[in-house]
Amino acid sequence: MDRKEEIIEILKREGTNTAKRLADYFNVSLMTIYRDLKELEDEGKIIRKHGYIKLNEKKEREEDRCSFCGKQTDKRVEVTIYTTKGEKYKACCAHCHFMILKNNKIEEIDIVMLQDFITGNPINFYSAWFVVGSSANPCCQPSAIAFGSKEDAERFSKGFGGTVGDFKTAYETTIKLMKAGQKVKLSI
Ligand SMILES: [Zn+2]
Ligand SMILES: [Zn+2]
Known part of the structure; x- marks a missing residue:
């Protein structure tokens, strides 16, 4: 720093x-x-x-708030969205970026970046691999956690469950889970 x-x-x-x-x-x-x-x-x-x-x-506030849910963003899982008009937006996590895409909240999206959940390295949202709906919930649920490689996503999924997929699959899985409602885990 x-x-x-x-x-x-x-x-x-x-x-x-x-x-x-x-x-x-x-x-x-x-x-x-x-x-x-x-x-x-x-x-x-x-x-x-x-x-x-x-x-x-x-x-x-403007810089660190999610453009979809308004939540304060956290560097580990936040998504940065650049538009062709040179504007910059944030989503608190991949889940909210999927919601932004679904609702067409931001026009003329150009480049979208986020961090690999393990290494913290910057990765391109559209070429990242995701684990959707795992038991790890660092931000919104169902969670969508990003990785630079398919192997890392699969390894993570072995420990925490969820579905591994590329951007398109992860998007569809998130929307499906949203419609189905959240699975609730009861601890008795
Ligand atoms: Zn959000
Ligand atoms: Zn979130």
Whole structure:
């Protein structure tokens, strides 16, 4: 994590802060911190007011919310959607991206990226392999968890159940499971 990202994390944790405290924290000069803050401000990520710094909540919310369900996204399973118009959207997980596709919520989708659930490597949504409806539910249910290779998806499915499939199969399986309703596991 670079210093600017860390500043954002600190502001998320502590609310407001001052340049002086941040400079002390990172053990760098005030000039250095001012430069970081200026950049963060230009990117619209923070607001500076009367010597205090805080997150630009509106910007944060828009960037980190699922375009389908509105949930805060989590890096491990989030999906990033780029359109041909140069816009960028997020879905909290593959499940919600399937819902976005089904409902045509985003027009002119170009590139869609997400992370391999095991390695965290970026993979293309449309060439990824998915395990749908397993007992692992890191986000929405039925879960659709992505992998870069079919072998990893199959290995995961051996442990957690669910159906292995490419993008198209996973999409159809998710829609089918949604229509059938959720299987409810009872623990007595
Ligand atoms: Zn969502
Ligand atoms: Zn989700």
